[in-house]
Amino acid sequence: MSIREQLVALAKVGRMDASTQELDKELKDIPREVDSLRESVGLLEGLLAQERAQLEQAQNLRTQHESLMKEAQDGISRAKSKAAKAKNAREADAVERELEMTRRSLKEREAERDKLTAAIESVQKSLANHETEFANLKELLQQKDAEAQVRIAELTVAREKSLEGREKFSALVPKDVLARYDALRARKGSAVAEVRAGICQGCRMSVRPMQFIVIQREEGIERCAQCQRYLYLGSWLAEDEALLEAGENQPSDLDDEA
Numbered sequence: 001m002s003i004r005e006q007l008v009a010l011a012k013v014g015r016m017d018a019s020t021q022e023l024d025k026e027l028k029d030i031p032r033e034v035d036s037l038r039e040s041v042g043l044l045e046g047l048l049a050q051e052r053a054q055l056e057q058a059q060n061l062r063t064q065h066e067s068l069m070k071e072a073q074d075g076i077s078r079a080k081s082k083a084a085k086a087k088n089a090r091e092a093d094a095v096e097r098e099l100e101m102t103r104r105s106l107k108e109r110e111a112e113r114d115k116l117t118a119a120i121e122s123v124q125k126s127l128a129n130h131e132t133e134f135a136n137l138k139e140l141l142q143q144k145d146a147e148a149q150v151r152i153a154e155l156t157v158a159r160e161k162s163l164e165g166r167e168k169f170s171a172l173v174p175k176d177v178l179a180r181y182d183a184l185r186a187r188k189g190s191a192v193a194e195v196r197a198g199i200c201q202g203c204r205m206s207v208r209p210m211q212f213i214v215i216q217r218e219e220g221i222e223r224c225a226q227c228q229r230y231l232y233l234g235s236w237l238a239e240d241e242a243l244l245e246a247g248e249n250q251p252s253d254l255d256d257e258a
Contacts, residue, residue: 001172004218007232008240009172010181014192014230016169017185019162023155030148030155037141044134051127055120062116065109072106177221177230184228193229194237203227 079099086092170178184191193202198212205226207215214220215231222231 002218003221004236006173006177007221007230008236009169010177010230011192011194011232011237012169013166013173013178013181014185014190016163016166018190020159021189023159023162027152027155027159030152034141034145034148037137037144041134041137041141044130044137048127048130048134051123051130055123055127058116058120058123062113062120065113065116069106069109069113072102072109075102076106174221181230188227188229191229193224193227193231194234195231196234200224200227200229200231202229207231 076099079095079102083092083095083099086095173181181191190202193200195201195207195212195215198207198209199205200207203224203226205224207222208225211222211225211231215222215233223229224231
């Protein structure tokens with residue numbers, strides 16, 4: 001197989017790969033967007049779990065304070081009963097001190113209960129808002145995930161269509177050239193470029209005169225000294241495609257010549 005045929009095949013592979021760049025980018029971006037939304041749902045779900053735990057803890061603590069308040073109220077009733085039965089001033093003073101301490105304890109418990117009640121109401125309000133937000137976000141995730149699956153299927157079909165015939169053309173390219181092509185494409189996004197008027201169309205730099213002569217004479221496979229892309233003449237590709245349209249040349253013919 002001639003140098004020209006190899007480079008034409010490589011150029012066609014390069015053009016096919018270039019046609020899928022946007023498709024490949026979208027195929028990578030779509031799962032990232034869905035995963036980002038899924039992560040947000042997970043974070044919000046974790047926040048809801050924390051708030052529910054805080055609410056339960058506060059409610060349990062308030063129940064404990066209310067139980068202690070009931071005990072304090074019962075203590076006040078008992079102290080009053082004892083005060084009515086006091087036999088002397090000493091007993092009366094002792095009962096009064098007990099009564100005062102119990103009243104102070106009850107007042108503190110009531111203050112703590114009121115704080116807990118306010119905290120519970122605040123957490124309940126926040127929880128309600130976050131539950132609504134979570135439900136909406138989860139619904140959005142399901143919608144976006146379904147849309148993503150449909151779009152990925154469409155992109156996959158379009159990509160496969162764009163790459164029809166790639167294997168046949170890549171088989172016409174020397175394996176070492178194709179390996180370097182793949183490595184360069186992974187770094188730069190493209191690995192083959194047309195030479196037009198002595199200028200590499202990949203980096204817009206002048207091709208060395210001797211390289212240009214080698215390319216024109218079809219004597220070797222050259223790479224741009226600046227960007228390292230494989231170089232070919234655009235006229236070759238145009239002529240080859242004209243022959244393909246006329247039915248005078250097929251990739252299978254090139255296989256027979258190899």
